[in-house]
Amino acid sequence: MAIRKELLAELTARREEAMAGGGLDKMEKRRKKGLLTARERLDDLYDKGSLQELGMHVDHDTAGIDHKRLPGDGVVTGIGNVGGRPVAAFSQDFTVSGGSLGRMHSEKICHMMETAASLGLPVVAINDSGGARIQEGVLSLSGYGQVFFRNVELSGLVPQIAIIAGPCAGGAAYSPALMDFLIMTRKGSQMFICGPDVIKASTGQEAPIEQFGTADAHASVSGNIHFVADDDKHALEITRKLLSFLPLNNMQDPPHRIPDTIKVEVDTAMNDLVPEENRTPFDVSKVIARLVDGGDFLEVQREFAKNIVVGFARIDGMVVGIIANQAMVKAGTLDCDSSDKGARFIRFCNAFNIPIVTLVDIPGFMPGLAQERGGIIRHGAKMLFSYASATVPKITVILRKAYGGAYLAMCSKDLGADFVYAWPSAEIAVMGAEGAVKVIYKKEIDGAEDPKAKEMELRARYVKEFASPYQAAEHGLITDVIAPSETRSKVAMALRIALTKRVTRPPKKHGLIPL
Structure with missing residues (x-):
């Protein structure tokens, strides 16, 4: 007896709904802006066809709020291969409730990180979120705390790489900050604790976002990030390159490519x-x-x-x-x-x-x-x-x-x-030598007919002797x-x-x- 066709049809429909995220129209708008969708980012990171998704059918916690479906609760998590080696990752979906973090959203991320810890896999976090989901109140704050806790648990255990590919504001910025390497795109991304409006309201100070919240500002002034990418694809290219130098975990050696013999050459x-x-x-x-x-x-x-x-x-x-x-x-x-x-x-x-x-x-x-x-x-x-x-x-x-x-x-x-x-x-x-001779040979310099010439002579002597x-x-x-x-x-x-x-x-x- 073959499986009932309506069950397969329901599975297909549910998968299509999950893959569509916040809707095909929203995805198309992002593409027109030169931005990849959450799943496209993972597809670009991983070797073709290697992604094993975790929690595709998860929906948001509906307690106390409306029952509108949020496919995947705004985040895609999974494990796939990068250059033939396994890597765990999550990618926040801005088309689903602005990629906001709620209880199930955080649980998916935490489950992925716990899996990475137990398997000894690097973690890649693609951040593109409007922040805590206000409707879920303290559960959202708790969710961030759970993620931060696991960032610290994984620190020094497996490499952690964060990509800032969209908004990353307030408490959301601290998960990337707890990771090992931060890659930020010039296009479409911002990262800050307090935005320009909050800064002005609380201090009266005018603070254009270009001065503190952009990739260039973080790369050159604050030092909060490690790489600047032109766009999503460039960020994922940097990620793959970085992973090529790193071991999967702290118990392994890095991926050396040691030849059988050493070439003793003079350059x-x-x-x-x-x-x-x-x-x-x-x-x-x-x-x-x-x-x-x-x-x-x-x-x-x-x-x-x-x-x-x-x-x-x-x-x-x-x-x-x-x-x-x-x-x-x-x-x-x-x-x-x-x-x-x-x-x-x-x-x-x-x-x-x-x-x-x-x-x-x-x-x-x-x-x-x-x-x-x-x-x-x-x-x-x-x-x-x-x-x-x-x-x-x-x-x-x-x-x-x-x-x-x-x-x-x-x-x-x-x-x-x-x-x-x-x-x-x-x-x-x-x-x-310039400072030392003035201390060690002060009398000889002061007593010389030509102090400058004597000082130059003594500098050479100092270098040779000391x-x-x-x-x-x-x-x-x-x-x-x-x-x-x-x-x-x-x-x-x-x-x-x-x-x-x-x-x-x-x-x-x-x-x-x-x-």
Whole structure:
């Protein structure tokens, strides 16, 4: 006996209703604006045909409100493959009650996150919501709390990526903020706690949304997001690229592509990148491009705190997180923002077993009253804490300047670096020659016939006697002095050796990073 046709017809009708979301007309209006629908976003994220949807037939909690159906309660959740590896995701549907969050909406998200935790799968959250569903009152607030709780439970367990593809206001902004990476589209998205009207009503201050709620503002000013996407498709492309560098969970290694043999090659072009004069700024991104496989580097937070560069790449097939001082911006000094940016990236890499390669060219911490009053001591300490607590392989290359406490903060051997290399151009000292000679050789300079010429002579003497990389090597503080042309081969060999690293730390709940 075949199954009754009316049952199959009902199933088909219910599926069609769920797939239509808030209606075909609303979907078409979104497409005309260049926006994808909730399901189209998941289709674009996942390998074709791999999505296994969770809770397609869920409807909203009708207690105390009208009985109008809300297909899926305004959110699509499921698990599918990205590049052949499983990933859990949700995508809020703005065509259904503005994508507002109610009790069943939050339960679907929480169920998906609990499933991701138990299976060890990354989570992708596509946010496009008008916020809490007012009609469900405190149940909506409770729903947000349940989601936040699971964001924290999953932190450090599986990678969490948020895409801001529409409105994300008020309490809704805190779930993305609790995740590891935020991608925001320039088209159609906004994120803020209080909008322009609320700010004006409460403070009297005019605050155009362009100054604080857009993707560009969050990328360059507040530092709340990590990537800016042109549109939905670009955001999903960034997501897939990011996932290609990450393990599924904290118990796995990242997806290395290690060849059977290491190519020991000399890259003479690397020598040509180094200016003759150590105080001449040079672009560290050119070093990164020659260091990593095929120049393929996914930079994170490109527009924020540009004096430090962070991102993912592969070196001889091994996934690494790269942290580098950028001498082209603020001379590569560490300030409050760059310290926060670097520390957060280090801690992510450590949580997910990603080796860290640090490129050092730093004259010190950023001087100035604003930095001191802004808490540079507290912020800079985050870099020290993050590097010292990281147990993944840590390879450091000192390119040029490495002075004072900033030398330590950029993963010196004393902070647990496994291998430390220095170029012959490296200067490692308590302070730079310009300031040091005025302290150490003050009498000689003052008594000279030509003080300026004497000072220049003494600078060279100081560098040779007190800042030479060979002096650091003699004391075992660096592994080797290498030519720039040898950098890629040396780092690749060090990484291959260090992949088996295992560190046992004293038992404790967690350290207390200076937040």
